[in-house]
Amino acid sequence: MKGRILLALLAAVGACRDASAPSTATGSVPDGLIVVSGDRQGLDSGATPSPLVVQLWNKGKPVAGAVVHWEVTRGGATISDSITVTDGSGTAAVTVTPGSAGFGQGVEAGVAGVPPVDFSLTLRRPFQVLGGGNNVAERYTSDLWLAKGYGYTGTWGFRSAAGNVIKVWQLGGGGAPALVGADTIAGVNTVSDLQVSPDSTLLVATGESGPGAGLYVYGLTDPAHPALLAQWSIASATQGLHTGTLAEIGGQLYAFTARDPSAPSLLTFRVQPDSLAKIVLVDSIAMPANYGIHDTFVRDGLLFVENWNSGMWIYDVGGGGLGGSPGHAVFIGSVVTQGGEVHNAWWFHDPVTNEKRYVFIGQEGPDVIGVSSAGDIHVVDVSDLSAPVEVAHFHLGTTEGPHNFWMDEQRQVLYAAYYNGGVVALDVSGTLSGDLGSREIAEIQPGGSGDTYVWGVMLYGGSLYATDMVSGLWQLTVP
């Protein structure tokens, strides 16, 4: 008891001595509290974290006797002390025991009068294959969507048969996919994108590479047998629609689609299968031929357009407060992320922090199907939609690059399809900055090395489903 009182008195003296804010640094270390070690740790199961160590500097010299306050900010970790005092070298440390409230563990250290510092630790837990796999040998598999106990996958290019088919899968009791049917789209060589409407009544697909290229709408009254209700043809043998994203805005269903070069443009359709005009083009916006529009993400009346080397463009289509609508999109802002090649995006709504701060962007570099890929994940802060700024990135390897994303927002996990890199799970809790290499939770190549080239992922029924271009549809556990 006496020892603790003495410590507290010393701490108080130290705090008084250093009550003023640090002046401009005269040495190589800036004044203030810095992280010495322990930040950005990835922890396998059972691993003991390294201590979290800070050091306080003032006028180029370490400060001894300063009180450091420690606080767990996320993940439910426990720390050895909530208050420590810097030693003769200005250093203070705590040990941390990870909690079970999330893959991301956060601890903040602060000294009165100076900005605090954050420590981020990520728990690594593995994926496992549950079912599926090696179930589409004759075609390359493309996109996927799951709904009503069924899965729908697209096909791409020509393998030993044309990629003109939507495959229908029934999910068994444990969620394992079993092929139950296939719908052929005449006149296309790629079914590039799929999505089921929010009310699960419609399946919408985009087709490319052939006279049948365009938009296709199917009814899912019988989900095992999608029934073609309407189609919109782009009337070009060499162009098509590369992607399509569905969104309900103002009580109407819209499809925001990416038209291929040589006239790249955002084509917005109102989809109303119960009407005489089932697919109505409501807007067409030309995009820079750099190379052109690749994908879109729509949420809360905001449209995020992935415009390759022209970056990500943000529009108000009904939710941005600028009078925009699906038929009259209003431009808000844009950003070109490092390296360009902006392929896809996901706007993260964090239910834990109630922040809508980050957009995750996938960069698709040069790739050889089945062998190699390139690119990074870029994180953009959209706190100011008119001036988004890149704040962080994730790099897996020099020959692996990302493709499509899905998120478990409640658990603050980003799932990224990573082509030959398989599937990667990232902890995206807390503040994101710089290199997120330590944020990797798990990685898996479902088909094994040489037989993995994952196109897309989707969380459904507690499992993560992945479409692999060379090895079909897989069911994975989530970490």
Add this chain to the structure above:
Amino acid sequence: MAQAIGIVTTAGPMPHDATVTEARLVQPAVSVGLGALSGHLQFRGTLDLEGWTMPGGELTPGAYGEGYIDRRHPHTYAHELMLTAHDVLGRLGGPAHLSAAFGKGFVAFGSDDPMSRPVALYPIDHHLAQILEREVAIAGLAAGPAALEVSWFNGDEPEYPSEWPNGRRFGDSYALRGSVAPVRGVEAQVSYAEVKSPEHRDGAGPPQEKWSASVRVDRTFGGRPAYALAEYARTSEASGAFLFHSLVLEGAVQAGPVHPYLRLERTERPEEARTGDVFRTPRPPLDNSLLGITRWSVATAGASVTALTAGPRFSVRPFLEASVADVRAISGTFDVRAWYGSNTILSLSLGVRLDWGMAGHRMGRYGTGIAAGGDGMEMPMMEGP
């Protein structure tokens, strides 16, 4: 000068195990050369009508480029429109000769265009070993048997025969070629080029870094004119993500009215997803994906006969030409046997070359790029007996 080739080609297996036979009029070209100021100023214009006679390309197993595959793309109507100033320095330059050329035409890179070479069907390495149909400015310096050329040009390839180069991109690419002709009829060159976004007109595609080296012989041996070319080319695309190599050996000899020839080639080709037309790939590409890379080992043999001449310049030369190619995937998931039905592809061509003064004209060299050894622009072996 003018020429045209009427050709019937049968090839198989082509995609989906099909045998394809077609007749086309290929390489129909009219070329005009004008001079002024005692030859110090020259204009070369070549009109190529392939956009009209073969809009869908020419059946050529293994060929690729400008969105065509297993077909050679049609050239642009304005194949060459080049103004060249020769020996700009005159006596001031002493033994060195400076030339400047500008217009639309060939970049000073690599070997001669195959239009002026003995084999009728183009080699697969056409887009590795030549850079053509660009808006280009070339400065050349020749001294004795050596010459150095530097070119500035727009990187984008044409997308269709009537398209002009993207002028906004002039100068975004460059090339260097060093040539030496140590003795008459022997010539060597080494070339390097950095080409920005050749496959995407607006510049969004990956860049290419290109190397070429060749030795060319055009002499008379034992009273028989003979020609030989040994060529190596290498293209690195997307900062090394994709690499393509090529080696070509070709030769021809004149034995009276008969001109037998042979070409051996080993070239690596990108395999891209095709459009609804199995002979087309998307242009511009939708992204930077390849299905894989294949290696084509091709032997082509043929012979032409000078059947008719009229005056010093006109000739009619029927020919027969056959090739056998072995095709193997060396990277990626592209399955050669699944796509073609076999790893061995054969072709047979029967045709007639109509020529008025164009035979042997070496296409694609301007100013000091013309053989430093003094043979000028002509390939004597190609001319009639």
